[in-house]
Amino acid sequence: MNPPAPSAASPALLESLVERIDVGVFAVDRDATIALWNRFMAVHSGKSSAEVLGQNLFAVFPELPRPWLQKKLESVFVLGNSAFTLWELRPYLFRFPHTRPITGGLDLMRQNVTFLPLRVSGGSVSLVCGTVFDYTDTAMAHARLQDAIAALSKEKDAQRELIGKLEAAQNQLLQSEKMASIGQLAAGVAHEINNPVGFVNSNLQSLKRYCEQMLSLIAAYQSAEAQISDAALLSTITALKQALDIEFLQEDLPALIKESEDGLVRIKKIVEDLKDFSHVDESDWQHADLNAGLDSTLNVVWNEVKYKARVEKNYGTLPAVACLAAQLNQVFMNLIINAAQSLDQAQGMGTITLSTGHQDDWVWVEVQDTGRGMSEDVKRRIFEPFFTTKPVGQGTGLGMSVSYNIVQKHHGRIEIDSAPGQGTRFRVWVPVRQTGEAAP
Amino acid sequence: MSIDFISDEQREALQEVANIGMGQAGASIAQVLGEFVELSIPQIRAVAAAEIPAALAALAGDGVASAVRQAFIGELRGEAIVIFSEHSAHDLAELLCYGDALDTPASRELLLDIGNVLVGACLGGIAGLLQTEIGFSAPSLLADQVATRQLIQAETIAARCALLVEVRFGLEKRAFRCHLVMLMPDDAVAALQRALDRFIEEL
Numbered sequence: 074m075n076p077p078a079p080s081a082a083s084p085a086l087l088e089s090l091v092e093r094i095d096v097g098v099f100a101v102d103r104d105a106t107i108a109l110w111n112r113f114m115a116v117h118s119g120k121s122s123a124e125v126l127g128q129n130l131f132a133v134f135p136e137l138p139r140p141w142l143q144k145k146l147e148s149v150f151v152l153g154n155s156a157f158t159l160w161e162l163r164p165y166l167f168r169f170p171h172t173r174p175i176t177g178g179l180d181l182m183r184q185n186v187t188f189l190p191l192r193v194s195g196g197s198v199s200l201v202c203g204t205v206f207d208y209t210d211t212a213m214a215h216a217r218l219q220d221a222i223a224a225l226s227k228e229k230d231a232q233r234e235l236i237g238k239l240e241a242a243q244n245q246l247l248q249s250e251k252m253a254s255i256g257q258l259a260a261g262v263a264h265e266i267n268n269p270v271g272f273v274n275s276n277l278q279s280l281k282r283y284c285e286q287m288l289s290l291i292a293a294y295q296s297a298e299a300q301i302s303d304a305a306l307l308s309t310i311t312a313l314k315q316a317l318d319i320e321f322l323q324e325d326l327p328a329l330i331k332e333s334e335d336g337l338v339r340i341k342k343i344v345e346d347l348k349d350f351s352h353v354d355e356s357d358w359q360h361a362d363l364n365a366g367l368d369s370t371l372n373v374v375w376n377e378v379k380y381k382a383r384v385e386k387n388y389g390t391l392p393a394v395a396c397l398a399a400q401l402n403q404v405f406m407n408l409i410i411n412a413a414q415s416l417d418q419a420q421g422m423g424t425i426t427l428s429t430g431h432q433d434d435w436v437w438v439e440v441q442d443t444g445r446g447m448s449e450d451v452k453r454r455i456f457e458p459f460f461t462t463k464p465v466g467q468g469t470g471l472g473m474s475v476s477y478n479i480v481q482k483h484h485g486r487i488e489i490d491s492a493p494g495q496g497t498r499f500r501v502w503v504p505v506r507q508t509g510e511a512a513p
Numbered sequence: 514m515s516i517d518f519i520s521d522e523q524r525e526a527l528q529e530v531a532n533i534g535m536g537q538a539g540a541s542i543a544q545v546l547g548e549f550v551e552l553s554i555p556q557i558r559a560v561a562a563a564e565i566p567a568a569l570a571a572l573a574g575d576g577v578a579s580a581v582r583q584a585f586i587g588e589l590r591g592e593a594i595v596i597f598s599e600h601s602a603h604d605l606a607e608l609l610c611y612g613d614a615l616d617t618p619a620s621r622e623l624l625l626d627i628g629n630v631l632v633g634a635c636l637g638g639i640a641g642l643l644q645t646e647i648g649f650s651a652p653s654l655l656a657d658q659v660a661t662r663q664l665i666q667a668e669t670i671a672a673r674c675a676l677l678v679e680v681r682f683g684l685e686k687r688a689f690r691c692h693l694v695m696l697m698p699d700d701a702v703a704a705l706q707r708a709l710d711r712f713i714e715e716l
Contacts, residue, residue: 140610145626148545154633157651162622187651 097167097184097205100191103150105130105143108200117169117182136168149188149201156188160208161215171209183212245475263344270344274337281330288323346372358507360393363401363438364429370405371427378413378425382442387428391436395507400479407472408440408499414463415444415497434505435485441498447491455489484508518559518702519676523709527678530712531555534638535680542634546608546684553681560677562670565696566662572679572692573598573661580664581628584650585636588704589643591675591697593636594655595628596664602627604689625652631682631693643708672698676705 091098092111100109107130110122118125120133131139149156158166160183169182184205191200301307346369371384378384409425416423428439447455447462454460456477480487485503519527532554539550560568569580577599584592602624606615609626629652640647656664678695697705 144545144610148630151544152541152630152633152637154629154637155649156629157625158622159625159651159653162618162625185651 097207098202099205100200100202101130101146102200105146107133109202114167114205118167134167137166142166145188146201149190150198153190153192153198155190158184158186160185160212164212166203167205172207173209178213179209179216183208241474245478249475259347263347266340266344270337270340274341277330277333277337281327281334284326284330288326291319291323343372345369357397358395359398361396361398361401363391363394363396363436364388366398366402367405367427367429367438370402371409374406374409374413377410381413381416381418382423382425385424385426387426389428389430391429391431392505394436394503394505396483396503397479401483401501401503404476404479404501405438405440407476408501411472412440412442412444412497412499415442415446417445431505435502436505437500437502439498439500441496443496446493446495446497447489448493452489452491456487518674518699519706519709522713523706524557526709526713527557527705528555530639530642530709531557531678531680534642535635537638537641538631538634541638542630545630545634546605548608548687549685551683551685556679558677559674561674562672563667565670565675565677566665566667568677569594569596569664569694570661572596572694573664576661577658578661578664579624579657579659580655581624581652582655583628583632583652585632585640585647585695586650587640587647588645588708589636589640589647589697590701590704591695593628593632594665594694594696595624595631596661596692596694597624597627598690599658601689601691604687605684621654621657624654627691628652631691635680635693636695643712645708672696672700674699676702 091109094111095113097113097117098109098111099107099114101107107125107128110120110125115121118134125133131137131143145156145158148154165181165184166186167182167184169184171179171182173179185208186206187204189202189204190198191202193199298307298310301310367388371378409427412425416425423443425443426439426441428441430437430439451462455473457474460474477487480501480503483503484507485501488500488502489497490500491497535552535555539552543550573596579597579599579602581595581597582592583595584590603615603620605627606613606620606623609623611619611623615623629649632652633649636647636649675696675698680693681690682693683690
């Protein structure tokens with residue numbers, strides 16, 4: 074590219090253009106002596122060109138960041154390339170008042186400055202020309218835009234949080250619906266089992282009585298054997314007695330009936346517990362004995378516990394508590410299952426201690442284990458929906474969050490005391506009476 | 514990808530011009546910073562647009578980096594990118610007379626200033642040797658403290674492929690290191706070829 078041809082325009086025209094253009098134009102030599110100062114600079118700085126020409130830039134404007142600017146000017150002189158300042162990073166170079174004394178806005182004019190190398194007589198750079206562009210309007214628009222973006226992103230965060238809450242609520246709903254239908258199913262099964270268990274039990278009682286009668290008859294016959302004189306008959310009876318092992322039969326028959334009775338009692342107990350646990354007929358607030366609730370819950374989850382832990386009970390005397398018994402049982406179930414799962418089976422049987430107590434208008438139920446315990450991080454997050462420390466497929470991460478909400482619904486609270494390796498103690502506090510309920 | 518859009522002779526000339534240009538640039542940068550500058554031999558290669566992000570990441574290594582871009586305009590045109598590994602530029606604050614406490618705007622301005630000096634010196638040197646006028650846009654921040662893979666997004670690159678000239682910078686007494694990459698889009702390479710041919714004829 075060829076250097077521009079000497080301008081056809083007259084020097085006077087060019088001078089007037091530099092003077093009148095709506096951009097700050099100034100120039101300094103290597104000693105920072107001002108060699109050019111156009112009207113824009115004069116108007117905004119309040120210093121006319123007559124005042125500043127021939128003066129040192131830093132003497133006239135002592136507020137300029139001197140070492141930094143000197144370095145910048147020096148780099149333009151040495152490298153012969155432009156240098157820049159941008160309002161976004163350095164709002165202004167010169168402290169010029171803004172142009173909105175009435176309508177208001179920013180305190181000082183925002184500026185982009187370009188430092189151009191000027192080679193007046195060819196060869197090396199003899200002057201650096203600064204062009205100062207007013208970016209105040211852009212900066213104000215930018216600030217408004219930033220405010221709008223901040224407001225939008227705040228709104229978006231709030232929305233995201235709401236969506237999260239909605240998801241959690243929906244999942245809890247699903248979970249509690251699932252629990253409710255499991256409860257209904259359990260109650261249905263319990264009801265269906267009750268009928269056959271009833272007639273089996275009734276028949277067994279008759280069977281027991283008949284057996285006793287038959288056995289006493291056989292005993293009477295046996296004692297009459299001595300009176301039999303027919304040797305052939307006697308030997309047939311003796312052979313039959315031996316073949317049947319009649320003595321064992323007489324002994325075992327009552328034992329078998331007793332065992333069957335015990336089995337029936339257990340079936341009845343399980344059925345009752347299932348009904349208690351699900352409280353299908355009683356989904357409203359009721360006054361319940363939490364010790365009984367804890368016992369029936371333990372029976373329901375006994376299979377999860379029995380090979381892993383001894384269970385110690387330490388129940389206090391509790392008043393009847395106003396509660397949604399089925400839901401509180403669900404909390405106890407979660408706590409007991411978590412306690413059992415926290416036990417390290419490699420260390421043999423652990424211990425789960427169930428305690429209850431009563432203090433003022435509150436009752437508490439405590440589930441303590443000798444398991445792994447929890448870190449601070451786990452403790453902090455334990456009530457978060459979907460937070461689980463269990464392997465994939467074992468925990469939904471909903472149990473504790475559902476429990477938390479159930480206890481909240483009772484205006485109660487859950488206390489945690491746990492440290493890694495020290496086991497965990499959960500204590501559920503619920504008020505004896507709910508607000509608005511008269512003391513008995 | 515081989516450099517198939519400039520001839521071997523042109524490539525040698527470009528290497529020569531870049532070597533001399535970097536030598537001159539090193540001297541003038543040392544004059545500005547007041548410290549001795551170490552410059553690697555420029556590496557020249559052609560890359561497809563999709564490979565540019567990976568090429569930049571390979572230069573910067575693992576971790577976090579920042580980058581400044583600046584356009585060069587004239588017969589030769591393209592963009593120069595200066596890549597700074599994490600915080601290494603803070604080392605130069607003192608040399609460019611920045612205060613001790615660098616807030617975020619100041620540390621960004623420092624990156625732009627360093628980028629402007631390096632790009633101006635190196636590309637100015639090459640343009641001078643090729644006897645062509647070159648101008649520069651104001652530098653702007655391309656990436657601030659991002660993973661090196663994300664310095665530039667492949668989707669945003671308009672060119673099909675680019676000629677890439679890479680130089681490593683260091684200061685003898687300091688930890689500061691950076692990479693300067695000069696990228697010329699494929700459709701601007703013809704002008705470079707003409708300039709190189711002129712240079713070869715005049716040898």
